[in-house]
Amino acid sequence: MQSFEINKEDLLKLHAALEHGDDELHEFLQEYHASEIAILFEKLDVADRERIINILPADVASEVIAEMDEEHNPGELLAGLDPEKRSEIIDELDYDDATDIISQMDEEDQQEILEEMDEEDASNIRALLTYEEDTAGGLMDTDLIKVNIRLNKKDALDEIIRQSEEMEEFYTIYAVDDTDMLLGIVSVKDIIKARANAMVAELINTDFVYVKADLDQEEVARLISQYNLTSIPVVNNDMRLLGRVTVDDIIDVMEQENTEDILKISGVSEDEELSGNWKDAVKSRLPWLIINLATAFLAASIIRGFDAIVVKLAVISAYMTIIAGMGGNTATQALAVTVRRISLSNLSDKQAYNTVLKEILVGLINGAANGLIVFFVAMFYDQNPKLGLVLFLAMTGNLVVAGLTGAGIPLILKRVGIDPAVASSIIITTFTDCIGFFLPLYLASKLLL
Amino acid sequence: MQSFEINKEDLLKLHAALEHGDDELHEFLQEYHASEIAILFEKLDVADRERIINILPADVASEVIAEMDEEHNPGELLAGLDPEKRSEIIDELDYDDATDIISQMDEEDQQEILEEMDEEDASNIRALLTYEEDTAGGLMDTDLIKVNIRLNKKDALDEIIRQSEEMEEFYTIYAVDDTDMLLGIVSVKDIIKARANAMVAELINTDFVYVKADLDQEEVARLISQYNLTSIPVVNNDMRLLGRVTVDDIIDVMEQENTEDILKISGVSEDEELSGNWKDAVKSRLPWLIINLATAFLAASIIRGFDAIVVKLAVISAYMTIIAGMGGNTATQALAVTVRRISLSNLSDKQAYNTVLKEILVGLINGAANGLIVFFVAMFYDQNPKLGLVLFLAMTGNLVVAGLTGAGIPLILKRVGIDPAVASSIIITTFTDCIGFFLPLYLASKLLL
Numbered sequence: 001m002q003s004f005e006i007n008k009e010d011l012l013k014l015h016a017a018l019e020h021g022d023d024e025l026h027e028f029l030q031e032y033h034a035s036e037i038a039i040l041f042e043k044l045d046v047a048d049r050e051r052i053i054n055i056l057p058a059d060v061a062s063e064v065i066a067e068m069d070e071e072h073n074p075g076e077l078l079a080g081l082d083p084e085k086r087s088e089i090i091d092e093l094d095y096d097d098a099t100d101i102i103s104q105m106d107e108e109d110q111q112e113i114l115e116e117m118d119e120e121d122a123s124n125i126r127a128l129l130t131y132e133e134d135t136a137g138g139l140m141d142t143d144l145i146k147v148n149i150r151l152n153k154k155d156a157l158d159e160i161i162r163q164s165e166e167m168e169e170f171y172t173i174y175a176v177d178d179t180d181m182l183l184g185i186v187s188v189k190d191i192i193k194a195r196a197n198a199m200v201a202e203l204i205n206t207d208f209v210y211v212k213a214d215l216d217q218e219e220v221a222r223l224i225s226q227y228n229l230t231s232i233p234v235v236n237n238d239m240r241l242l243g244r245v246t247v248d249d250i251i252d253v254m255e256q257e258n259t260e261d262i263l264k265i266s267g268v269s270e271d272e273e274l275s276g277n278w279k280d281a282v283k284s285r286l287p288w289l290i291i292n293l294a295t296a297f298l299a300a301s302i303i304r305g306f307d308a309i310v311v312k313l314a315v316i317s318a319y320m321t322i323i324a325g326m327g328g329n330t331a332t333q334a335l336a337v338t339v340r341r342i343s344l345s346n347l348s349d350k351q352a353y354n355t356v357l358k359e360i361l362v363g364l365i366n367g368a369a370n371g372l373i374v375f376f377v378a379m380f381y382d383q384n385p386k387l388g389l390v391l392f393l394a395m396t397g398n399l400v401v402a403g404l405t406g407a408g409i410p411l412i413l414k415r416v417g418i419d420p421a422v423a424s425s426i427i428i429t430t431f432t433d434c435i436g437f438f439l440p441l442y443l444a445s446k447l448l449l
Numbered sequence: 450m451q452s453f454e455i456n457k458e459d460l461l462k463l464h465a466a467l468e469h470g471d472d473e474l475h476e477f478l479q480e481y482h483a484s485e486i487a488i489l490f491e492k493l494d495v496a497d498r499e500r501i502i503n504i505l506p507a508d509v510a511s512e513v514i515a516e517m518d519e520e521h522n523p524g525e526l527l528a529g530l531d532p533e534k535r536s537e538i539i540d541e542l543d544y545d546d547a548t549d550i551i552s553q554m555d556e557e558d559q560q561e562i563l564e565e566m567d568e569e570d571a572s573n574i575r576a577l578l579t580y581e582e583d584t585a586g587g588l589m590d591t592d593l594i595k596v597n598i599r600l601n602k603k604d605a606l607d608e609i610i611r612q613s614e615e616m617e618e619f620y621t622i623y624a625v626d627d628t629d630m631l632l633g634i635v636s637v638k639d640i641i642k643a644r645a646n647a648m649v650a651e652l653i654n655t656d657f658v659y660v661k662a663d664l665d666q667e668e669v670a671r672l673i674s675q676y677n678l679t680s681i682p683v684v685n686n687d688m689r690l691l692g693r694v695t696v697d698d699i700i701d702v703m704e705q706e707n708t709e710d711i712l713k714i715s716g717v718s719e720d721e722e723l724s725g726n727w728k729d730a731v732k733s734r735l736p737w738l739i740i741n742l743a744t745a746f747l748a749a750s751i752i753r754g755f756d757a758i759v760v761k762l763a764v765i766s767a768y769m770t771i772i773a774g775m776g777g778n779t780a781t782q783a784l785a786v787t788v789r790r791i792s793l794s795n796l797s798d799k800q801a802y803n804t805v806l807k808e809i810l811v812g813l814i815n816g817a818a819n820g821l822i823v824f825f826v827a828m829f830y831d832q833n834p835k836l837g838l839v840l841f842l843a844m845t846g847n848l849v850v851a852g853l854t855g856a857g858i859p860l861i862l863k864r865v866g867i868d869p870a871v872a873s874s875i876i877i878t879t880f881t882d883c884i885g886f887f888l889p890l891y892l893a894s895k896l897l898l
Contacts, residue, residue: 006797265715268786272786321769333716
């Protein structure tokens, strides 16, 4: 089986079905999984999306809406439905999905939808709306299975079956006391296998991993990954159980964080939608380019200071672009390794220090190796061994600076609490450009004029 | 709760415990989760690791070894243990983890360990060793819960409880016929809730997602993410059930694939260990730098062809570095967005075409905006409006090329079956360097000489 992608045939069939009546459309849709319909939606206008949502049974419709990409605005779609259908769909949505979608709507639509809902659902969603989107609280679902520790095996099983009626999947049963304080976790298997008169209190595992609601989602992802969890309970400061974050939410978080890392390191605003239009792209990238233009003028102003040598030895301006460029690439390499390392684990001070030392050493060796090549080119092609020496020293020096800044700057940013990925190649290469122009020009003006 | 990181206190206590007897060490270790001990191992030499493994109960020891990072060589550790302890640990390991570790050993150790194991385990692992590491088969575990469709509710539950004895977690029950052909899936909940005389065949869901053993792991990850699965069954060409891939394995795959993407796009070999030593780093990066040096000479040779204009108008060499550098950054932005987009979904031909068009348009607009700034600097600072015009045209032209290559090259690579992330900034910037030098020099030599 391959992951779903839209092909022409699907689209042709979809458009044909849309032109025929609702019956054909209904039949067509039955061939597709809700997450596939959500992908097909990318190709349809809002009117057709609404028509399809109205045809689908509420449980499928809610899944389609939950699976829609944020950029295709599921909130708008939901707000446009007639109130009855909308209520049915919201009833079927998990609280965390419903909250995500409602949080995207404007204030007025939010109020209207919350007022339509039954008291309990509305107050649950209102509570979830108070958490920051990128924290454990913003990510969690309040639907979970919990049993009181004083229940016996039979009552606990009955309770689990009762609570699981409305849930598709559950992994762990949470054991709480009368005040909803989380005391332990237990699996269905352990309950099934227990002797008939066992109590929940005897069966629970009290050594479990949990998070507070305000923990950053990246840290939640790291815990789930480190301890191989399928879900993690979310508690408030008094250890009262608020919800759970499941591993499938974490997969979305990881994809999102990885996209942000790769964009930021390349000088693209983390908010740019990958499939956004050109206007968004210009808005997200032009500011970075203008910053880069300013830093490039800074680097170029160094060249202006050495007009004498450029005029006397025109070939130096070809070589200095090579040295600056190689510095930029070396810095980008060091940056990529360091940023990725920081995002996978927290480095101790000693590890950070060793990382920088390593990158300086790597810069020195790679600089000397490439410097040697440039030396030979200058000696044999330009017949100028002194120029070769200048270029060898400049290349080595610049690649050492490249290693130092490529590793050092993201580590410093991390220490002072700034996202290390904003140390994008644009910022780092300012250093390697400046040093890459200055070193050959300065050394040449001293040794060759 | 925060994810575990080694702090000085832990390390001091660990070293103190190592110097005291085994009892203190044992007591110390009880405070830590297996995945935490695996992290502590990074700070210990092989002798201390062995000593700790020998003290730990086999189930914890096997978890520690399974959690160890590949670069710290769990295979070597396992091979060094005495055979009895080793057998105990291997018995506790999941087949997929055991296979991963054994596959890293040399042939001789592999044979020795496989011969020590009982027949069934050895043949299971031998079978797993035949799959490529980065396919569904290489990722899957053969431990799973399966029931024959002809069982009734009670026998099925008994069978599930029996099979689950040796498993920590399971999510889905697989329903097979007498020949082990996979016919459907069912949850424990559905079985518990079924009426007493229900048969498995009536309870199963026959519309499920599965993969063949040779499917690439990235595609497996995409399916699990797209359909929000906790596990996915792996079958052979006759639909016989071979194993299952679980979502926690996928998290590791995603981390690994994302690391590879970010390294490749930055011109670092995908195999470089993030925390490897300087020798590995030089080995993985120097080849890319030397390729870049060759391409930089190519770009620089363009400058050599325009000696006349460089000598007459020395300031042009400062400006051309700005134009080339801005092209490199624009191309890197387009590249990051395109590579990330390709790795999250498969683009249709039309989407690919539109992506390139969009990036050309973005390059045109950003080029004109930055070109205008450069135009004004040349006009007011250098008092040379003609130079300004040359620079405006060169900047705009180079940023259009940057958009075209930054989006076009990875898309072409993807079409011809090459990993698009190898279109690293090193390759792409060769184009923007060449055009970035050529355009201002050529236009200046035509308009200003």
